[in-house]
Amino acid sequence: MFCYLSVPNTEQCKRKVRLNLYKRPDSVKISSESIVWSEGQMMKLKCEIENVGPLQNLNVQWTRVDQNNNTTVTEMPYGSFRAFGEECGNVTSTLTVSASHDEDEVQYQCAGLLKLEQLQQLQVGSSEPLKLTVHYKPTITQLSSGTISLTQGDELVLNCSAHGNPSPQYFWNLPGNKNLTTSFIFINSVKSDDQGQYICTAYNDEGSDSVTVVVNVAVDYKLIIIAVCAAVAMVLLAKLFCICCRQAHTGNYILKNLTSHRHDAIIALSHMDQL
Numbered sequence: 475m476f477c478y479l480s481v482p483n484t485e486q487c488k489r490k491v492r493l494n495l496y497k498r499p500d501s502v503k504i505s506s507e508s509i510v511w512s513e514g515q516m517m518k519l520k521c522e523i524e525n526v527g528p529l530q531n532l533n534v535q536w537t538r539v540d541q542n543n544n545t546t547v548t549e550m551p552y553g554s555f556r557a558f559g560e561e562c563g564n565v566t567s568t569l570t571v572s573a574s575h576d577e578d579e580v581q582y583q584c585a586g587l588l589k590l591e592q593l594q595q596l597q598v599g600s601s602e603p604l605k606l607t608v609h610y611k612p613t614i615t616q617l618s619s620g621t622i623s624l625t626q627g628d629e630l631v632l633n634c635s636a637h638g639n640p641s642p643q644y645f646w647n648l649p650g651n652k653n654l655t656t657s658f659i660f661i662n663s664v665k666s667d668d669q670g671q672y673i674c675t676a677y678n679d680e681g682s683d684s685v686t687v688v689v690n691v692a693v694d695y696k697l698i699i700i701a702v703c704a705a706v707a708m709v710l711l712a713k714l715f716c717i718c719c720r721q722a723h724t725g726n727y728i729l730k731n732l733t734s735h736r737h738d739a740i741i742a743l744s745h746m747d748q749l
Contacts, residue, residue, distance in 0.1 A: 499526035504601040513610035521584030527562030611681030612638030636676035
């Protein structure tokens with residue numbers, strides 16, 4: 475292609491012009507080999523860009539947005555992905571990601587970037603966001619292993635909270651071969667029978683995590699001493715009351731108006747005077 479410039483009374487100027495044509499893609503699609511991944515697997519994400527060009531000016535951009543809206547951008551230049559065609563054609567780019575709990579609920583998106591001469595890169599097409607789902611075993615986050623020392627009558631609160639996908643279920647092993655299927659334990663007033671090991675297990679289809687808490691329950695001797703003293707005081711008061719009653723009714727009495735019935739040996743007392 476040539477460019478011509480005509481000025482009166484001068485020779486016509488002609489210059490050769492290089493014209494680069496850029497073709498926006500017909501479509502940009504992102505896909506994953508699986509909908510749900512398990513922790514530890516290697517995930518492959520595929521970006522397909524259809525009918526774009528020129529291919530040698532194309533970069534593929536991968537964008538990662540985590541749950542906190544932190545963004546990470548990775549660019550793959552021409553030559554690092556498969557391209558089919560000379561000037562315009564189809565492109566397939568693959569991104570490999572290690573499945574972990576940090577990748578759960580993360581969004582990925584891919585886009586095509588064309589490098590324009592003397593201009594900044596132009597984003598010529600992008601895919602819809604793809605949200606990943608990663609299953610991973612629970613990790614107990616709120617309860618720590620250790621020993622708790624209590625006194626009889628104290629309250630015991632144990633909250634076993636875990637993070638996992640799918641949502642964890644809970645199982646407690648309690649002293650006395652007791653079991654519970656809840657994440658929360660509350661005992662209003664502990665007794666000596668409540669001491670021992672409390673084992674919380676959080677589990678799902680990916681695995682489990684356990685924490686052991688040892689609870690020691692000490693006897694409150696002050697309460698025992700107070701109870702014993704109170705019992706002794708009650709006994710002494712009862713004995714003192716009996717002695718006072720005996721002394722109040724001790725003495726010589728004159729019986730009057732006695733009636734005797736010989737047949738049934740019954741004696742009726744109608745009046746009694748104390749001497």
